[in-house]
Amino acid sequence: MKKLLFVMSLLLLFVVSCGGKKxxxxxxxxxxxxxxxxxxxxxxxxxxxxxxxxxxxxxxxxxxxxxxxxxxxxxxxxxxxxxxxxxxxxxxxxxxxxxxxxxxxxxxxxxxxxxxxxxxxxxxxxxxxxxxxxxxxxxxxxxxxTDPFQGTAVAKYAKTKGIKKIAVLTNTSSDYSLGLAEAFKKQATQDGITIVEEKYTKDDKDFKSILTKIKGQNPEALYIPDYYNTNGLIATQANELGFKIPYLGGDGWDGIQTNFGKVAEGTIFSSQFAPDDxxxxxxxxxxxxxxxxxxxxxxxxxxxxxxxxxxxxxxxxxxxxxxxxxxxxxxxxxxxxxxxxxxxxxxxxxxxxxxxxxxxxxxxxxxxxxx
Missing domain, CATH: 3.40.50.2300 (Response regulator)
Known part of the structure; x- marks a missing residue:
């Protein structure tokens, strides 16, 4: 009987515990x-x-x-x-x-x-x-x-600034980069802006060859729709090659100020938040x-x-x-x-x-x- 009561007590405790947990x-x-x-x-x-x-x-x-x-x-x-x-x-x-x-x-x-x-x-x-x-x-x-939303917005912004020719650097390994680039090119073309494009992949670290090619085509701005770490590398190498044109981009540029603030000076990018708002x-x-x-x-x-x-x-x-x-x-x-x-x-x-x-x-x- 004592064993039975002990077992029943344990069962009751288990039920109460489970109920309490629930x-x-x-x-x-x-x-x-x-x-x-x-x-x-x-x-x-x-x-x-x-x-x-x-x-x-x-x-x-x-x-x-x-x-x-x-x-x-x-x-x-x-x-x-x-x-x-x-x-x-x-x-x-x-x-x-x-x-x-x-x-x-x-x-x-x-x-x-x-x-x-x-x-x-x-x-x-x-x-x-x-x-x-x-x-x-x-x-x-x-x-x-979305990518199309901000890609389109930056292209419209470029038009309001009177920019006539823009080079686009697209990371073909990134859904983000591809999405922004596609929307940007579409809107810019509709607005009469001439587009020249070069592509790279996530494994690329040396961009001087494609940047040299772009520089030879005399664009008035460079649109780089990628994340801040890659953007920083590209901006660093572009500056070393003597680029004097403005950089444009999407919200992936946020964070560029941490390690690449100096080389990214003058960059304009789309976002939803400004620290000095x-x-x-x-x-x-x-x-x-x-x-x-x-x-x-x-x-x-x-x-x-x-x-x-x-x-x-x-x-x-x-x-x-x-x-x-x-x-x-x-x-x-x-x-x-x-x-x-x-x-x-x-x-x-x-x-x-x-x-x-x-x-x-x-x-x-x-x-x-x-x-």
């Missing part, structure tokens, strides 16, 4: 964050993660969302698509996340988006710009604008970010922060925490006061927002204008 879990919102925290584009991934963390900490300090605390499940993709896919599968099957923020770069975001759509797990990328990330996937969103929302974000991380935020940090604001709004307006309910509520996002600008989603869940043009001046990123 109740605790019901008061938690699990958000997966997939980002390159190491590797060539770690600067972007860390920035997004920090922006996400800052906003989540603010929300949790204020009681969470609808009384539920947020738990982040963060994993390093190293910027590799297969690694991002493996992480997503684990987050869904083992961690049981309610939604995923990520990935950070376009190629990995495309890979994860296919799985998110099949699993019906809401996914929102803070910074993946390739058009194919969200296209045809109603469970996939983005906070940043006087908008109160931007000023507060920068102040809070510096306090927490003791560093200046990149646009990717601002986008990470805004992404959680979008998630917060969706969950507040969702009937429950099911993927379908969160997706429906997120699609209705409109008019939120965000660091990177107020927007609403279009039919493909891409934000319509203004473009902020940044100039590298004195080794720092400065607000040029908003269009």
């Amino acid at each position: 109740a605790a879990d019901s008061n938690v919102i699990k958000i997966g964050v997939i980002a390159p925290l190491t590797g060539d584009v770690a600067q972007y991934g860390v920035a997004v993660k920090n922006g996400v963390q800052l906003k989540v900490d603010e929300l949790n300090a204020a009681g969470g969302i609808n009384g539920k605390k947020i738990e982040l499940v963060v994993a390093d993709s190293k910027g590799e698509s297969q690694e991002a896919v493996n992480i997503f599968k684990k987050m869904v099957s083992q961690d049981k996340v309610n939604l995923v923020i990520g990935e950070v770069i376009s190629s990995a975001s495309i890979a994860v988006s296919e799985l998110a759509q099949k699993a019906k797990v809401p996914m929102i990328t803070a910074s993946g710009t390739a058009l194919d990330i969200t296209k045809g996937k109603d469970y996939v969103f983005r906070t940043t604008f 006087t908008d109160p929302t931007v000023v507060k974000f920068i102040k809070d970010y510096k306090t927490k991380f003791n560093s200046n935020p990149l646009v990717f940090a601002a986008l990470g922060y805004d992404t959680v604001t979008v998630v917060e709004n969706a969950i507040k307006n969702s009937k429950d925490l099911s993927g379908e309910s969160i997706r429906t509520a997120m699609a209705a996002t409109k008019g939120l006061p965000l660091v990177t600008g107020t927007f609403q989603f279009d039919a493909d869940r891409n934000p319509n927002k203004k473009v902020t043009f940044i100039e590298v001046k004195g080794g720092k990123l400065t607000l040029k204008e908003k269009l």
Whole structure:
């Protein structure tokens, strides 16, 4: 009898413990964050993660969302698509996340988006710009604008400055570079701008040959749609060859000021965030970010922060925490006061927002204008 009572007591304790655990879990919102925290584009991934963390900490300090605390499940993709896919599968099957923020770069975001759509797990990328990330996937969103959107915007900007001939340097190994280059060339050609193009791959480090060829064609500007580390190498070598023309680019230039500020002087690139913007929302974000991380935020940090604001709004307006309910509520996002600008989603869940043009001046990123 004593043994029986002992066994029954253990069973009761087990049931109560399981019940308690379930109740605790019901008061938690699990958000997966997939980002390159190491590797060539770690600067972007860390920035997004920090922006996400800052906003989540603010929300949790204020009681969470609808009384539920947020738990982040963060994993390093190293910027590799297969690694991002493996992480997503684990987050869904083992961690049981309610939604995923990520990935950070376009190629990995495309890979994860296919799985998110099949699993019906809401996914929102803070910074993946390739058009194919969200296209045809109603469970996939983005906070940043798309490659075609910013590529077109920079071409229009060039026209307003009276530039007649532009050289384009395209990285054929990068979905990001290809997307921006294609949109830029299309719009520039429509606007009567002459385009000359040279191509390279991710393995190239010596650009002097193609830069010499470009210099011989006398362009008035050089459009380089790539990430800051490669842009820095190209700008360094172009300067060594005596280039005196302005460089143009996309938001991948953000971060250039860290190691290549001097050689990138005068560069104009499309973005959604300027460190010297006087908008109160931007000023507060920068102040809070510096306090927490003791560093200046990149646009990717601002986008990470805004992404959680979008998630917060969706969950507040969702009937429950099911993927379908969160997706429906997120699609209705409109008019939120965000660091990177107020927007609403279009039919493909891409934000319509203004473009902020940044100039590298004195080794720092400065607000040029908003269009």
